[in-house]
Amino acid sequence: MVTMKDVGKAAGVSAMTVSNVLRGNDNVAPDTARRVREAADRLHYRLNTTSLSARSLRVNTSRKASGSRTIGLAIFELDRPYPAQLASLISQTAEERGYQTVVQQTRIDEHNERSIIERMSNQFCDGLIFSSSRLSADEIEQLSNHRPTVLLDDDRPQQDIDTILTPSESGSQAAIEYLYSQGARRIGIVGGNPDERTDVPLLETYHDARHRRLLGCRRAFHRLGLTWSEDRIITTAWGDVDARRAIHEQEAKVRDCDALYCMTDTIAFGVLRGLHDIGVRVPEDMRVMSFDGIAMGALTVPALTTVAVDIELIATQAVDLLIRRIDDEPNLGRQRITVGYHIERRESA
Amino acid sequence: MVTMKDVGKAAGVSAMTVSNVLRGNDNVAPDTARRVREAADRLHYRLNTTSLSARSLRVNTSRKASGSRTIGLAIFELDRPYPAQLASLISQTAEERGYQTVVQQTRIDEHNERSIIERMSNQFCDGLIFSSSRLSADEIEQLSNHRPTVLLDDDRPQQDIDTILTPSESGSQAAIEYLYSQGARRIGIVGGNPDERTDVPLLETYHDARHRRLLGCRRAFHRLGLTWSEDRIITTAWGDVDARRAIHEQEAKVRDCDALYCMTDTIAFGVLRGLHDIGVRVPEDMRVMSFDGIAMGALTVPALTTVAVDIELIATQAVDLLIRRIDDEPNLGRQRITVGYHIERRESA
DNA sequence: CTGAAAGCGCTAACAT
DNA sequence: ATGTTAGCGCTTTCAG
Numbered sequence: 001m002v003t004m005k006d007v008g009k010a011a012g013v014s015a016m017t018v019s020n021v022l023r024g025n026d027n028v029a030p031d032t033a034r035r036v037r038e039a040a041d042r043l044h045y046r047l048n049t050t051s052l053s054a055r056s057l058r059v060n061t062s063r064k065a066s067g068s069r070t071i072g073l074a075i076f077e078l079d080r081p082y083p084a085q086l087a088s089l090i091s092q093t094a095e096e097r098g099y100q101t102v103v104q105q106t107r108i109d110e111h112n113e114r115s116i117i118e119r120m121s122n123q124f125c126d127g128l129i130f131s132s133s134r135l136s137a138d139e140i141e142q143l144s145n146h147r148p149t150v151l152l153d154d155d156r157p158q159q160d161i162d163t164i165l166t167p168s169e170s171g172s173q174a175a176i177e178y179l180y181s182q183g184a185r186r187i188g189i190v191g192g193n194p195d196e197r198t199d200v201p202l203l204e205t206y207h208d209a210r211h212r213r214l215l216g217c218r219r220a221f222h223r224l225g226l227t228w229s230e231d232r233i234i235t236t237a238w239g240d241v242d243a244r245r246a247i248h249e250q251e252a253k254v255r256d257c258d259a260l261y262c263m264t265d266t267i268a269f270g271v272l273r274g275l276h277d278i279g280v281r282v283p284e285d286m287r288v289m290s291f292d293g294i295a296m297g298a299l300t301v302p303a304l305t306t307v308a309v310d311i312e313l314i315a316t317q318a319v320d321l322l323i324r325r326i327d328d329e330p331n332l333g334r335q336r337i338t339v340g341y342h343i344e345r346r347e348s349a
Numbered sequence: 350m351v352t353m354k355d356v357g358k359a360a361g362v363s364a365m366t367v368s369n370v371l372r373g374n375d376n377v378a379p380d381t382a383r384r385v386r387e388a389a390d391r392l393h394y395r396l397n398t399t400s401l402s403a404r405s406l407r408v409n410t411s412r413k414a415s416g417s418r419t420i421g422l423a424i425f426e427l428d429r430p431y432p433a434q435l436a437s438l439i440s441q442t443a444e445e446r447g448y449q450t451v452v453q454q455t456r457i458d459e460h461n462e463r464s465i466i467e468r469m470s471n472q473f474c475d476g477l478i479f480s481s482s483r484l485s486a487d488e489i490e491q492l493s494n495h496r497p498t499v500l501l502d503d504d505r506p507q508q509d510i511d512t513i514l515t516p517s518e519s520g521s522q523a524a525i526e527y528l529y530s531q532g533a534r535r536i537g538i539v540g541g542n543p544d545e546r547t548d549v550p551l552l553e554t555y556h557d558a559r560h561r562r563l564l565g566c567r568r569a570f571h572r573l574g575l576t577w578s579e580d581r582i583i584t585t586a587w588g589d590v591d592a593r594r595a596i597h598e599q600e601a602k603v604r605d606c607d608a609l610y611c612m613t614d615t616i617a618f619g620v621l622r623g624l625h626d627i628g629v630r631v632p633e634d635m636r637v638m639s640f641d642g643i644a645m646g647a648l649t650v651p652a653l654t655t656v657a658v659d660i661e662l663i664a665t666q667a668v669d670l671l672i673r674r675i676d677d678e679p680n681l682g683r684q685r686i687t688v689g690y691h692i693e694r695r696e697s698a
Numbered sequence: 699c700t701g702a703a704a705g706c707g708c709t710a711a712c713a714t
Numbered sequence: 715a716t717g718t719t720a721g722c723g724c725t726t727t728c729a730g
Contacts (some may be wrong), residue, residue, distance in 0.1 A: 001723095003723060003724085004723070004724070005723080013700075013701085014700070014701050014702080015701090015723085015724080015725095016700070016701055016702080016724095016725080017699090017700060017701075019724070019725060020699095020700085020725095023725090027699060027700085028699070028700085029699060029700090032699080032700085044490070047723095047724090048722095048723055048724075049467065049468075050399070050722090050723080050724095051706095051722075051723035051724045051725090070398075070468070077437065078427065078433050078434075078436050078437040078440065078452070079430075079433055079434045079436075079437035079438075081428075081430070081433075084427050084428055084430075084433040085427075085428045087427050087428075087452075087454075088426065088427040088428035088454060089428075091427065091453075091454040092454075092456070095456075095461070100453065100464070100465065100468060101453065101454070102451040102452065102453055103427070103436075103451065103452040103453070103454075104440075104449065104450065104451055104452070105436075105437060105440040105441075105450070105452075107441070107444075112444075115449070116449070124398055124401070125398065126398060147395070147396065240644070240645060240648055241644060241647070241648070244648060269645065269648050270648060272648075272650070273647075273648040273649070273650060273652075276650050295589070295590060296589060296618065296645075298590070298622075299589055299590070299593060299618050299619060299621075299622040300622070300649070300650075301621070301622060301625050301649075301650050303622075328393065328395075350707090352707060352708085353707070353708070353709095354707085362716075362717090363716070363717050363718080364707085364708080364709090364717095365708095365709075365716075365717060365718080366715085366716060366717075368708070368709060369709095369715095369716085372709085376715065376716085377715070377716080378715060378716090381715080381716085396707095396708090397706095397707055397708075399706090399707075399708095400706070400707035400708045400709095400722090401707080401708065401709090
């Protein structure tokens, strides 16, 4: 990197004179100024904004510590539509508020998350938005150096960090009830995999998105007088291709249903295709519904009926809350905001 | 502003010890650590990111090999499948190589790109991957402080920066020829919008992706003896919803075609749905083909026949090339790598 | 007119 | 286990 010192050396003057020339101070001899400018051009000198802000700490102590105005966003998978759309919206919202966003992909890996949060917070972010963390509140607090942090969709009760919540439970309950109202009685759940560890049943206290969606389903089943059975669960990883394969491989189970509720829209894309493959018509033979409300759902054939969450609101709430924390607003208690949803009625159910 | 010194004074230790505690270094007595943390909480201490970046200048420049091992990726739109998938793959590849990736969304905005490249290079990246830049090579060179940079899909001839190219031209040519071989004679181009500025025709010298894809189409038309006409171009923004609307609004033009070549898979998703809306069957009445090869294309009904570019290779080439630059490999001339493609034959053509 | 010195907040390297 | 020193790129201050 070329510094003012370098330019000065090349022009036979001190860094100070270079500074004066480049900032347009008029206390420099015209000839010296010209030489400096030439040297700067030749060496492709660029003012280093970082050091400028370092200085400004000293000069402008009155002003509120305006840091780098950067938000860090850690998100699990950029190649799935929902997180990608969320990242995009958060980035746009932050931009409107005068913040830059840097996104990092965690791939739901604990070690990864740790190193990301460590680097992000230690290095260049005024605040963090963290989606689907594997880490405990304590650890996040620690690693982030008490830096402002907003969690997305993480509702473990011990958390003492601001959180924006997706209406997983109420939305899923509404979905099942909607399917019931359409006449469905044998409703399958796609992607509602039981926990690998059998000691973690559907506790009210353990709340990742899948868990909460299942909880909502169970509640609806109970209210509607339907019997809940693991036989109605079509297990699959949460990817579109995985879901299609799951339909093929669990065809018997599928054919015993008259409706399928998919844990995400992405899963539903694979399900729609899988059902097409095995000759099941939607919605005539099988109603299909899902959760998320991503834009692409309007374009499938048939178009997807879905629990559309207010994803823009998630983005704006997360960003605004984080900025309030960064600005160190006093008397702002811990926030837990659940955004709304509506049933987007389209063709598949 | 509360500094580490302040916290130290309150806790009866030096700033250095505060730093050690807050960064989780374990060389501090538990009791001291507790006192420091209490003082930090009481005074509402916040790590100052600005000074960190100032420091990192030193760290980065002093020892090349032990830089921050971070790659910056600037990409235009995270909410479209192709760039999202690319970002995801680059991130994974970099991780395998021991680098972290931070992604920033540019939204194809010149001002945005400028500030991103400036911040990234000044602050925390060992190298930059830049997709679809609006800036000139000179400016990129300047802004990045001559930091290692790889461009994606930017082939303006004056560029003197490493570039990984998508086979836009040859792939598009192959697509048209494939459609022709299937019997299509009246081929429409969706998203091949003519330039707004009429003084920028299909020059061989101006090469963004759209331009190069159009060039490939024209070449194929010429070779096959088909007449090229603007009447065959269905204009649309490059989004799925836009494309669907374009089919509706330009229905007459559409119905005069026996095949449609879409500039991206995303456009094709909208087109498939649009054709369904107006009762045109694919592939019976209309063959549809597109460019990119994103995974979702296998799941539409009908599944999409597409020019599948080797997107994983784009990611690995970009990352590996950048890392070679970061490691300052000598005698490595400017690279311009075009990745391969194949025609992924599925149902739509 | 020009430059040397000091210092912004923080941390790597070294010293105690 | 804790502290001291030095220095990142720049600009304010003040001395030549």
